[in-house]
Amino acid sequence: MVVDEFLETQADRVFHALADRTRRDIVVRAMQAPNSVTELARAYSMSFAAVQKHVAVLERAGLVTKERQGRVQLVRGNPETVRRAAALLEQYEALWVERAERMRNILTTG
Amino acid sequence: MTIVTTVKDLEALTMVVVAEFDASIERVWQLWADPRKLERWWGPPEWPATFTTHDLVSGGESRYHMTGPDGEQPGGYWHITEVEEPTRFVVQDGFTDDAGDPVPGDPVVMEVKLDEEPGATRMTLTSTFASAEQLDEMVKMGMEEGLAGALEQIDGILAQAA
Numbered sequence: 599m600v601v602d603e604f605l606e607t608q609a610d611r612v613f614h615a616l617a618d619r620t621r622r623d624i625v626v627r628a629m630q631a632p633n634s635v636t637e638l639a640r641a642y643s644m645s646f647a648a649v650q651k652h653v654a655v656l657e658r659a660g661l662v663t664k665e666r667q668g669r670v671q672l673v674r675g676n677p678e679t680v681r682r683a684a685a686l687l688e689q690y691e692a693l694w695v696e697r698a699e700r701m702r703n704i705l706t707t708g
Numbered sequence: 709m710t711i712v713t714t715v716k717d718l719e720a721l722t723m724v725v726v727a728e729f730d731a732s733i734e735r736v737w738q739l740w741a742d743p744r745k746l747e748r749w750w751g752p753p754e755w756p757a758t759f760t761t762h763d764l765v766s767g768g769e770s771r772y773h774m775t776g777p778d779g780e781q782p783g784g785y786w787h788i789t790e791v792e793e794p795t796r797f798v799v800q801d802g803f804t805d806d807a808g809d810p811v812p813g814d815p816v817v818m819e820v821k822l823d824e825e826p827g828a829t830r831m832t833l834t835s836t837f838a839s840a841e842q843l844d845e846m847v848k849m850g851m852e853e854g855l856a857g858a859l860e861q862i863d864g865i866l867a868q869a870a
Contacts, residue, residue, distance in 0.1 A: 690723065694833070698727040700749035701739050705731040 612679060615659035620644075621652050628662050629675030635664075638673065725833045733824040736831060737794035740764060740820065747772075766791045771808060785810050796821045 616622055620642060627633055627641065639649045653673055656662040660679040665672050729736050739745050743762035751757035755774045762770040770786035783804035791797040802815035821832045 690835075691725070694723075694725040694727075696752060697749055698725070698831075700752075701727070701736075702729060704739060704745055704748055705729055705735060 611659040612661065615655050615661055618652070618655075621656055624649075624652055624656060624673070625661050625675055625680060627675075628656075628673045629677065629680065632672040632674045634670045634672055636670070722837070723835045725831075725835075727831045727833075728825075729829050729831065730827065731829055733794050733822050733829045736822055736829040740797075741793075743770075762786075764788060764791060764793075764797065771804065783808060785815075787815065794822060 616625070623642075624633075624638060627638070633641075635646060635649055635653060638644075638653070639646045642649065653662065653664060656673075657664050661676055663674050663676055665674070739749065741764040743759040746762065747757050747759055750759075750772070751774050755776055757772050757774050759770055759772040762768070762772070766789055768786075768788035768791070770788065771783065772786070773781045773783040775781050783806075785802055785804050787800040787802075789798045789800070797820055799818045799820070800815035801818060802813065803811045805811050817836045819834045821834075823830045823832070
């Protein structure tokens with residue numbers, strides 16, 4: 599349960615990043631294929647600047663990487679970080695597995 | 709006895725847990741309704757729960773705290789709605805501050821349904837998180853480590869991206 603301070607900040611960033619529906623969608627999209635910021639802006643009918651802000655939050659959280667190729671900025675999903683986010687949901691799932699076990703014990707022992 | 713858990717998806721931040729118990733619906737209902745029983749399973753052994761107020765009725769307000777290994781006592785509240793005894797209720801579960809008042813912010817919404825089957829009861833619990841941040845808080849509240857299971861959507865995307 600002891601979480602290293604660095605890791606805790608990183609987890610906060612990841613969850614702040616994922617707390618927005620558009621950003622979650624960008625991650626899904628960027629995991630499937632590299633997308634330019636322009637392509638993303640078109641996909642979400644959003645200004646280039648607005649998408650850039652979202653991408654910056656995702657980049658800071660390590661969920662995507664951004665790479666300049668000539669005049670284009672390519673956004674790629676980062677599977678490692680996404681896996682860690684998924685792991686947190688799995689931990690919550692594990693929590694309920696344990697709770698159900700304790701419920702079962704009470705039902706059998708009274 | 710099996711437990712089946714289904715994670716809805718990372719986008720909706722909803723999780724469904726299904727558990728089967730070899731007990732009558734009334735006895736499973738009592739695990740939620742009787743605070744002395746609820747205390748025995750809500751928290752893990754390292755972080756036991758104490759419900760100082762609890763009433764499983766529509767409009768009921770519960771207050772509880774967990775006690776950590778170093779004596780820390782983070783508190784929580786339940787605002788209970790839509791009670792249909794003994795088959796269904798909805799709980800809003802949130803944190804309280806040191807004064808015992810709900811902390812501003814979205815509670816986790818849990819819907820609990822109990823279905824009676826011959827000699828058994830199925831519990832279906834649906835948790836909806838307002839944000840992944842909130843989910844992180846729940847996990848950090850002294851709960852288990854350990855990773856288990858697969859997250860279908862993420863796994864599917866990871867498989868595609870591989």
